[in-house]
Amino acid sequence: MERAFNFNAGPTALPEAVLKKAEKEWMNYNGTGMNVMEMSHRSKPFEEINNQANSLLRKLLNIPDDYEVLFLQGGASLQFTMVPMNLLEEGKTGQYVLTGAWSEKALKEAKKIGHAEVAASTKDGNYKAIPSLDSIQPSKDAAYLHITTNNTIFGTQWHSTPENLEVPLVADMSSDILCRPIDVSKFGLIYAGAQKNLGPSGITVVIVKKDLLERSKDSLPTMLDYRTHANNSSLYNTPPTLAIYLLKLVLEWADSLGGAAALEKINREKAALIYNEIDESGGFYNGHAEKDSRSLMNVTFTLNSQEATDAFLAEAKERGFTGLNGHRSVGGCRASIYNAVPIEHVEKLVQFMKEFRTR
Structure with a gap:
């Protein structure tokens, strides 16, 4: 597996x-x-x-x-x-x-x-x-x-x-x-x-x-x-x-x-991948946090309808993504990208986000 x-x-x-x-x-x-x-x-x-x-x-x-x-x-x-x-x-x-x-x-x-x-x-x-x-x-x-x-x-x-x-x-x-x-x-x-x-x-x-x-x-x-x-x-x-x-x-x-400095560099790269997709989606994905307060660890976003959200989460689960459901107080989706989450996994998530949005 x-x-x-x-x-x-x-x-x-x-x-x-x-x-x-x-x-x-x-x-x-x-x-x-x-x-x-x-x-x-x-x-x-x-x-x-x-x-x-x-x-x-x-x-x-x-x-x-x-x-x-x-x-x-x-x-x-x-x-x-x-x-x-x-x-x-x-x-x-x-x-x-x-x-x-x-x-x-x-x-x-x-x-x-x-x-x-x-x-x-x-x-x-x-x-x-x-x-x-x-x-x-x-x-x-x-x-x-x-x-x-x-x-x-x-x-x-x-x-x-x-x-x-x-x-x-x-x-x-x-x-x-x-x-x-x-x-x-x-x-x-x-x-x-x-x-x-x-x-x-x-x-x-x-x-x-x-x-x-x-x-x-x-x-x-x-x-x-x-x-x-x-x-x-x-x-x-x-x-x-x-x-x-x-x-x-x-x-x-x-x-x-390489310690905390090296981890920060990787974490910023991971976060930028997802935030860039959100910002370039033309409102299909919408970030919850104001840009100057965005987290490097937890990327929260909503889609433009509940139907789209449900479909996104269902297909993401089928593709092996887990933990993307947003908290009930915000709704939508949340990608937690802590230190141990490989950048390759973030890249796969962003690719899926792009494919889903295009379809």
Whole structure:
């Protein structure tokens, strides 16, 4: 059976080279006679896997030494709660920029912990754009400013982020981390579920400036305290060992390609192929996001009728394309083109789009 043309929004494609290496080591990892899932997380072989994954992520994102790198569970959804539990000090306000459904959910959870409010929003325009930077002014009592750097449902992405803030910038980068170089020093905390660009579901990366750990209170539940995981190299309890191993393999793959800068070049080429077809289709395909807010990771578009949309998706499925259905809040179609999606698969999709439009 041939590999599917996988455009799922997440979990999504993993690099073929990673899957093949995992298959090769499946029954006997590094001479241990065990699969990674079978070995103790306290063993030297797994400790090496954990440390290598940490070191590779630091290298690829150029993470400064005054930041902790944590491997946690619970996905970005748990971070919606852990961020305010650890960073939202009494008498302060969590400030949230709303650019889609995930930032709405983050705000909702923060309000359960303390005082949180909207700093800026593009909801009135059905999240077709990212707010202008000059419209974002954190209040004097802000504990932090939270943004979601890429929006899978609406197909928008921040191409520049707020700077020179007097409060920490917190970012949910679940759907675009490692798609391009970033300056980690501009952020107080970054979190990202791995299942789009870093590996399989089940592992969440948190990058947090060490001085922010001082905000965590001793009254926090042990497992929801960032300090617990920072003080134990993310091994306080049994971690998702297989997910961390696959994360390591994906990071090795990214490093072999040339790192974040090389990935950005490929991602821009992939995105341009689809956006060019949309823009040159004469209104047959219509992009949801404003051009200056378009995502490199999630291309959202509609066709000029529901009948055409249904026919497009049905034929695409027959041809081996999967995951192209748009979210119900936008409709139409969505092509998620994360790091591991080969450019050849994007080229095949664009060729199909052209053929379908012509017919």
